[in-house]
Amino acid sequence: MVRFFGALVGMGFIAALLWSFGWGVNAQLTETHTQSVEHRFHQEPRDVAFSTDGPFGKFDRAQLQRGFQVYKEVCAACHSLGQVAFRNLADLGYEEPEIKAIAAQWQIEVPSINPDTGEATTRKAIASDHFPSPYANEVAARAGNNNALPPDLSLIVKAREGGAPYIYSLLTGYQNAPADLPAEARPGQGLHYNPYFANLNIAMPPPLTADGQVTYADGTNPTRENMAKDVAAFLTWTAEPNLESRHRTGLAVLIFLLIATILAYMAYQNIWHGGADRRVRQTGPLDPENQAKSRAAKKEAGIKG
Ligand code: HEC
Numbered sequence: 001m002v003r004f005f006g007a008l009v010g011m012g013f014i015a016a017l018l019w020s021f022g023w024g025v026n027a028q029l030t031e032t033h034t035q036s037v038e039h040r041f042h043q044e045p046r047d048v049a050f051s052t053d054g055p056f057g058k059f060d061r062a063q064l065q066r067g068f069q070v071y072k073e074v075c076a077a078c079h080s081l082g083q084v085a086f087r088n089l090a091d092l093g094y095e096e097p098e099i100k101a102i103a104a105q106w107q108i109e110v111p112s113i114n115p116d117t118g119e120a121t122t123r124k125a126i127a128s129d130h131f132p133s134p135y136a137n138e139v140a141a142r143a144g145n146n147n148a149l150p151p152d153l154s155l156i157v158k159a160r161e162g163g164a165p166y167i168y169s170l171l172t173g174y175q176n177a178p179a180d181l182p183a184e185a186r187p188g189q190g191l192h193y194n195p196y197f198a199n200l201n202i203a204m205p206p207p208l209t210a211d212g213q214v215t216y217a218d219g220t221n222p223t224r225e226n227m228a229k230d231v232a233a234f235l236t237w238t239a240e241p242n243l244e245s246r247h248r249t250g251l252a253v254l255i256f257l258l259i260a261t262i263l264a265y266m267a268y269q270n271i272w273h274g275g276a277d278r279r280v281r282q283t284g285p286l287d288p289e290n291q292a293k294s295r296a297a298k299k300e301a302g303i304k305g
Pocket residue numbers: 070071074075076077078079145148149150151153156160167170171197198201202203204205207208231
């Protein structure tokens with residue numbers, strides 16, 4: 001009886017599943033698919049190679065220094081880099097006196113307190129300070145940017161799908177809105193059309209507007225493409241300064257696992273391989289023949305038991 005009811009309930013479940021599957025197929029076939037405007041016009045990041053790509057990727061120190069220069073001369077006017085301290089620039093190959101000079105000459109001062117009066121003030125940055133925000137707080141930041149908040153850039157490469165190629169594409173992707181863009185998706189007041197940005201219209205005015213906006217000391221041609229690529233590489237470093245040691249550790253672990261696998265296989269060959277017939281030959285202490293031998297030996301040695 002229980003079996004019968006069990007089967008009945010099971011069939012009920014199957015019937016319900018088939019029913020909903022049927023409706024799903026019906027909806028798939030009959031309903032029209034509407035694609036959102038964002039979906040239609042949005043573009044995936046462009047293909048661009050970085051020296052950090054792949055399991056053996058390394059930073060290109062000269063490129064990082066150029067990217068830092070772009071950040072310093074262009075992006076720092078609106079974006080903070082709160083997770084990075086001036087002294088971390090040593091990673092890029094700067095010497096201590098250079099870092100001290102960079103901190104002391106930074107355009108934006110860091111918040112401080114006047115030791116005599118106890119009042120809030122600002123002071124020149126020192127090497128242990130983090131890159132300061134150009135705005136006192138979020139309200140001030142929004143007020144200066146058409147109510148949009150320029151995000152801290154320290155981790156932006158990790159925070160956005162597409163990583164460094166996305167930053168590069170975003171910076172070089174400003175263009176006129178296409179003619180067939182529906183009215184509701186056209187950039188409003190203070191917004192700029194950029195098909196790489198998730199909702200197509202970004203509040204950041206194009207930061208890299210002309211070739212030669214910065215002057216590179218190493219003779220690299222400061223085209224918009226190069227500046228965008230360099231600053232994207234620099235932001236890859238700020239987001240993951242230990243990328244190189246992670247790659248090295250990963251490689252060491254793989255080599256170790258390879259050796260361990262070879263050892264394990266050799267041990268298997270040595271100890272277990274062909275175990276079935278060896279077990280027949282090497283009979284244990286429970287074997288009657290062995291027991292008899294052991295008894296005889298004990299008797300000979302005069303041991304009881
Ligand atoms: C005039 C101020 C200003 C400057 C200069 C500026 N930005 Fe921005 N940036 C903004 C604002 C405002 C936003 C927020 C945009 C939004 O949410 O629509 C933003 C957003 C961003 C974003 C986030 C985009 C996203 O996916 O959310 C990135 C990345 C970025 N900026 C990179 C840069 C880089 C790199 C530079 C320097 C080359 C730079 N910005 C220079 C104002 C600025």
